[in-house]
Amino acid sequence: MSNYFKFFPTTVYDNRLITDITRRTRIVEQLSVDPYALLPYVITEGERPEDVAYYYYGDQNKVWMVYLANNIIDPYTQWPLDDSNLYQTLVKKYSVGPLVFGNGDVDVVNNTIRLTSHGLKATDPIRYIDVLTSPAPLNSGTTYYVVFVDENTVKLATTAANATNGITIDITSVGAGSFTRDLDVFFNSTNITANIMHCVNVTDPSVRITYDTYAYGGVVTSEWNIVRVYEHEVQENENKRHIYLINRNYASQVQTDLRKVINE
Numbered sequence: 001m002s003n004y005f006k007f008f009p010t011t012v013y014d015n016r017l018i019t020d021i022t023r024r025t026r027i028v029e030q031l032s033v034d035p036y037a038l039l040p041y042v043i044t045e046g047e048r049p050e051d052v053a054y055y056y057y058g059d060q061n062k063v064w065m066v067y068l069a070n071n072i073i074d075p076y077t078q079w080p081l082d083d084s085n086l087y088q089t090l091v092k093k094y095s096v097g098p099l100v101f102g103n104g105d106v107d108v109v110n111n112t113i114r115l116t117s118h119g120l121k122a123t124d125p126i127r128y129i130d131v132l133t134s135p136a137p138l139n140s141g142t143t144y145y146v147v148f149v150d151e152n153t154v155k156l157a158t159t160a161a162n163a164t165n166g167i168t169i170d171i172t173s174v175g176a177g178s179f180t181r182d183l184d185v186f187f188n189s190t191n192i193t194a195n196i197m198h199c200v201n202v203t204d205p206s207v208r209i210t211y212d213t214y215a216y217g218g219v220v221t222s223e224w225n226i227v228r229v230y231e232h233e234v235q236e237n238e239n240k241r242h243i244y245l246i247n248r249n250y251a252s253q254v255q256t257d258l259r260k261v262i263n264e
Contacts, residue, residue: 028068028069028071030257031069031246031250031254034250036247036250037246037247037250038069038244038245038246038247039244039245039246039247040242040243040244041056041242041243041244041245042241042242042243043079043080043240043241043242043243044241045082045083046082048079049063049066049067049072049075049079050063052066052243052245053065053066056245056248057248057251062251065245065246065251065254066243066245068246068254068258069243069244069245069246070243070244078240079240080237080238080240080241081237086233086234086237090183090187090229090230090233091183094181094183094186094187094229095180095181095183096118096119096120096124096126096180096181097126097178097179097180097181098129098178098179098180099115099118099126099178099179099180100176100177100178101113101114101115101176101177101178101179102176103174103175103176104174106135106171106174106175107171108135108171108172108173108174111155111156111168111169111170111171112149112153112154112155112171113135113153113154113155113156113171114152114153115152115153115154115179116152117151117152118151118152118154119151120146120148120154120181120194121146121148121193121194122146122147122148122163122164122193122194123145123146123160123163123164123192123193123194124145124146124181124186124192124194125143125144125145125146125160125181125182125185125186125189125192125194126143126144126145126146126179126180126181126182127141127142127143127144127179127180127181127182128140128141128142128143128144128177128178128179129141129177129178129179129180130175130176130177131175131176131177131178132175132176133173133174133175133176134175134177135171135172135173135174135175135177136171136172136173136175137169137170137171137172138156138169138171138175138177140177143182143185144156144157144158144169144179145157145158145159145160145162145163145192146163146194147163147166147168155168155169156168156169156171157169160189160191160192161191163192164193186229187229187230188230190228193211195228195229195230196211196226196227196228196229197227197228197229197231197232198210198211198227198232199211199213199214199224199225199226199227200224200225200227201223201224201225202222202223202224202225203223205225209224211226214226
């Protein structure tokens with residue numbers, strides 16, 4: 001990657017010296033109007049940009065052509081991840097907690113627990129871990145479901161359905177502990193609303209609406225499909241597999257043209 005960018009000139013932006021990569025745009029525009037210049041390619045599981053360059057151009061140092069053809073600036077975020085790395089990335093992205101609370105955060109009158117700036121949504125699955133004494137009747141290691149009160153306070157339900165219907169746990173004693181989002185449930189459950197990203201039209205998936213519109217906006221629900229977080233992230237990763245390669249017959253000319261543009 002560094003071999004690609006080191007040939008570009010620098011410019012000053014926000015009082016910092018940065019690499020001026022905007023000049024590559026002209027080459028990309030020229031390629032896009034030639035029907036033979038760019039060829040479709042599907043990245044296979046675990047295949048890296050250097051692998052693609054070696055496979056198609058016979059030289060991994062021509063990886064810059066793969067980047068150029070697809071406007072890739074950061075291959076760490078713009079290149080598809082393998083299954084293992086994708087999952088680990090999603091774990092980091094969607095983890096919440098530990099959200100720690102003490103005896104004074106438990107309100108047995110209103111059945112609430114104060115979790116400052118918790119970032120949770122209604123029906124979010126959260127796993128409880130105790131510290132010495134648990135608020136009765138909570139059990140350490142058990143997953144509960146959020147009934148949203150405000151950004152600093154929640155109530156708990158034993159099931160997602162109960163959370164949706166406002167049927168909360170009656171807390172009878174104070175205690176301490178912490179909550180973390182149960183990602184197994186969050187990624188896989190179809191019974192919670194906390195993991196819904198949006199809804200797409202059945203006949204035209206490019207048309208999207210929010211879940212609130214789907215649920216309360218009077219739309220015909222049979223015309224829409226719910227898209228959840230994990231499904232969305234997997235599809236976004238899969239979309240990155242579909243790239244273009246500069247036709248190898250154009251490689252020498254593209255290299256010459258790019259040098260001219262950079263040296264202007």
